[in-house]
Structure formats: C-alpha cells, structure tokens
Amino acid sequence: MIKVLVADDEALVRTGLRAILEAAGDIEVIAEARNGSEAVTEAARYRPHVVLMDVRMPVMDGVTALREINRSPQPPKTVMLTTFDRDEYVYGALRAGAAGFLLKDTAPRDLIAAVRAVTQGNAVLAPTVTKRVLDVFAGQETPDSAAARKRLSRLTERERHIARAVARGLSNAEIARELGMTETSVKAHVSRSLAKLGLANRVQIALLVRDAGGNDPPRS
Incomplete structure (x- = not known):
C-alpha cells in the first residue's frame, strides 16, 4: 500500500x-x-x-x-x-x-x-x-554550465549516457532498450549517479545535464 x-x-x-x-x-x-x-x-x-x-x-x-x-x-x-x-x-x-x-x-x-x-x-x-x-535549458550556455559539466565528469561514460537519456525524459525501461541493458542495471547506474552527484532524484539529474548544455563533461 x-x-x-x-x-x-x-x-x-x-x-x-x-x-x-x-x-x-x-x-x-x-x-x-x-x-x-x-x-x-x-x-x-x-x-x-x-x-x-x-x-x-x-x-x-x-x-x-x-x-x-x-x-x-x-x-x-x-x-x-x-x-x-x-x-x-x-x-x-x-x-x-x-x-x-x-x-x-x-x-x-x-x-x-x-x-x-x-x-x-x-x-x-x-x-x-x-x-x-x-525550452529553457536546451542548448543554453549559462554561468553554471562549466560547473555542471565538471560535476558530470564524476560519472563514468556509461553513467553519462544514462544521465543524458534521463534528461530526455526516458524511463528506466526505455533506457534499457536503447542502450541494450537490463532495467535493473539502469536503475543501479542511476542510483550510483545520484550518490556521486549528491542529488535527490532523476529530475535533478535532468536539470544538471541541461545546465551543462546537454554536452559531455570534459574528460579527465
């Protein structure tokens, strides 16, 4: 219940x-x-x-x-x-x-x-x-964009792919189909990403990706 x-x-x-x-x-x-x-x-x-x-x-x-x-x-x-x-x-x-x-x-x-x-x-x-x-965040460069990309650099390449899919509004099941993964694996990656980024939920991941301009973070 x-x-x-x-x-x-x-x-x-x-x-x-x-x-x-x-x-x-x-x-x-x-x-x-x-x-x-x-x-x-x-x-x-x-x-x-x-x-x-x-x-x-x-x-x-x-x-x-x-x-x-x-x-x-x-x-x-x-x-x-x-x-x-x-x-x-x-x-x-x-x-x-x-x-x-x-x-x-x-x-x-x-x-x-x-x-x-x-x-x-x-x-x-x-x-x-x-x-x-x-509409507001797509492709928009803001003073926070560099900081957002730096935060996203904490993620692995697979986690970044999933983060971008989350920002597109895809569900775990849809991401799993698109990336050839199991839904359980996608959910685990999202949970790890939330922990690494210190975020509360998927919406905040999406906003961070949008803050970054939807681009990949710089590679370390």
Whole structure:
C-alpha cells in the first residue's frame, strides 16, 4: 500500500484528492496538512511514501516545506501541485528536490499514475512543465554550465549516457532498450549517479545535464 500525505490549504481540495487516490485501491491517504509547516510535522510523524504538496500555502509555502522535508533521512517523494506553471515555482520546486510537478487540472488517472511512478523512482512532470523546462535549458550556455559539466565528469561514460537519456525524459525501461541493458542495471547506474552527484532524484539529474548544455563533461 502506498502511503500518501496531502498538503493543501483548501479543505475541498484535500477531500477531492483523498477520494481520487483512495479509489485506486493501492493508495492510502494517511494524513493531511493545511500549510507547509504542518506538512513538515506530519511527514516526520507519519513517514509517508509520497507527499502531494500545494505550492501556495499560508505559514510556510510548499517549496520551503519541501526543502525542510528533504533534510530528513530517507525523505518521501514529493509531487508539487499548483494551478500555475509559472517558472519560479517550477524551477524552485525541482531544484529543491521535487520528484514531480503537476497542475491541479491533471486527470485523476494521471494523478494516480504519478503517485505510483514516483514510488518506483521515476519523475513526473505535467506536459506543459516538461516543455517549459526543455525550452529553457536546451542548448543554453549559462554561468553554471562549466560547473555542471565538471560535476558530470564524476560519472563514468556509461553513467553519462544514462544521465543524458534521463534528461530526455526516458524511463528506466526505455533506457534499457536503447542502450541494450537490463532495467535493473539502469536503475543501479542511476542510483550510483545520484550518490556521486549528491542529488535527490532523476529530475535533478535532468536539470544538471541541461545546465551543462546537454554536452559531455570534459574528460579527465
């Protein structure tokens, strides 16, 4: 059973999310929070597998709460929910370690699929968010590009191939087929890459590759 914490300042939204998720059969909403501060407290108390977190909340916003939650050992996967896809929310949430970013008009079946996906180590982004991220980072040289390429140089050549595939939005199964590997091997490479780079999830790998301009790091 996948245990979920729902954090949103609107009671009606929390009720709706609970109804959608628990109708799936394999998901249980174990706690609710009305603001970011409560989300941090309830996440520590109940240790959910997934947190569905509204971005805009009183007392403490969702991105700040996400940062606090991710400081804990073995933090839950957090999917951010909002009615907006404005840049400052997207990048703030993803760089803080969100496993996904969905708009509140996401179809119920897609919301359920997203919760299942992040528990399996995959990232989930609303289509409009994915396009925005790719448009901003694709081929863009920034002051952080050299630093990003240097960080990526910690990876082996195979790990870099996989990192670029992750940045293209491929799943472990798709990467395995493309590179002629087993899915288990791909998952192990991704886990090692996360540890080497000090990152929380696949989304952050993708952002690092995009920061690097999608290019290979310099060879040592």
